[in-house]
Amino acid sequence: DTGVSQDPRHKITKRGQNVTFRCDPISEHNRLYWYRQTLGQGPEFLTYFQNEAQLEKSRLLSDRFSAERPKGSFSTLEIQRTEQGDSAMYLCASSGRTSGYNEQFFGPGTRLTVL
Amino acid sequence: AQSVTQLDSHVSVSEGTPVLLRCNYSSSYSPSLFWYVQHPNKGLQLLLKYTSAATLVKGINGFEAEFKKSETSFHLTKPSAHMSDAAEYFCVVSQASGTYKYIFGTGTRLKVLA
Numbered sequence: 001d002t003g004v005s006q007d008p009r010h011k012i013t014k015r016g017q018n019v020t021f022r023c024d025p026i027s028e029h030n031r032l033y034w035y036r037q038t039l040g041q042g043p044e045f046l047t048y049f050q051n052e053a054q055l056e057k058s059r060l061l062s063d064r065f066s067a068e069r070p071k072g073s074f075s076t077l078e079i080q081r082t083e084q085g086d087s088a089m090y091l092c093a094s095s096g097r098t099s100g101y102n103e104q105f106f107g108p109g110t111r112l113t114v115l
Numbered sequence: 116a117q118s119v120t121q122l123d124s125h126v127s128v129s130e131g132t133p134v135l136l137r138c139n140y141s142s143s144y145s146p147s148l149f150w151y152v153q154h155p156n157k158g159l160q161l162l163l164k165y166t167s168a169a170t171l172v173k174g175i176n177g178f179e180a181e182f183k184k185s186e187t188s189f190h191l192t193k194p195s196a197h198m199s200d201a202a203e204y205f206c207v208v209s210q211a212s213g214t215y216k217y218i219f220g221t222g223t224r225l226k227v228l229a
Contacts, residue, residue: 004158033216042205042219043159056214091159095215102147102166102215106159 004107006092012113013082020078021110025094032075033104034067036060037089046090049075082114117142119208121220129228134193136223138206141187148189149207149217150180159205165189176200201227 005024013019025032030051035043046065048056051072061067064082069075079086089111093104122137140146150162163174170182180191189206206220 031215035217035219040222042221043217044219045216048214048216056216093159093217100166102209103149103161103164104215104217105161106151108158 004092004094004105006090006107006110008110009108010111010113012115014115015084016081018078018080019082019112020076021090021092021112023075023077023092023094023107025074025092026096026105027073028098029094029096029105030072031095031101032069033093033095034075034077035091035093037091037109038087043089043091046077079112082112084114087112087114117144117146117208117210117218119206119218119220121204121206121223123223124221125224125226127226127228128196130198131195134191134196134200134225136191136204136206136225138189138191138220139187140189140206140208142208142210144210144212147209147215148180148182149209150174150178150189150191151205151207153203153205153222155202162191162204196225196227198227198229201225 007022032049034046037043047067049069064080067077089109091109092107095104118141120139148165151159163172165172165182173179178193204223207217
């Protein structure tokens with residue numbers, strides 16, 4: 001068990017560009033979450049997958065954001081036409097039956113800077 | 116709806132003195148409550164969790180928290196602060212079923228003075 005991993009750890013992009021982040025959850029975890037953390041704030045829920053199904057999306061997830069988990073394993077979060085307000089830390093977490101669904105394990109995050 | 120309020124954005128203590136980080140929650144359901152710590156450039160690490168068992172919860176590194184339903188509080192304490200405790204601490208509430216999504220407080224930055 002290597003924990004939750006995220007790639008890349010840092011991304012700098014220009015406004016208007018598209019970016020994609022990847023999250024690899026703990027292998028036996030079927031639940032996966034994305035959160036966004038802006039400077040000085042706590043993380044905010046973005047979206048939730050159970051296996052490959054995206055079951056809940058926050059209103060924070062505008063039309064420019066899309067998330068997938070095609071085979072119920074890794075997940076990607078894409079942001080199209082990035083804006084400066086998208087600059088934040090994007091966190092992925094996973095949970096599963098073995099550890100209790102109500103305990104989430106977090107990855108190190110992807111820090112996005114939009115210039 | 117669920118929410119969590121961390122009453123102090125910054126707390127400073129001297130090394131070796133007690134730590135108290137305050138958290139109040141609101142929940143329509145029977146909540147699960149957590150404290151996570153975030154060190155600079157590190158991921159979120161679980162300190163402890165309350166999931167309707169014992170109301171006094173012991174966690175890692177000497178931290179503990181007490182669930183008080185009548186006060187809707189879940190304050191984090193440690194008898195003696197260590198320099199390595201300096202970090203950002205988040206109180207979290209989630210439903211005990213369903214999506215189990217987390218609602219985070221705004222965080223408390225703990226500073227430990229030598």
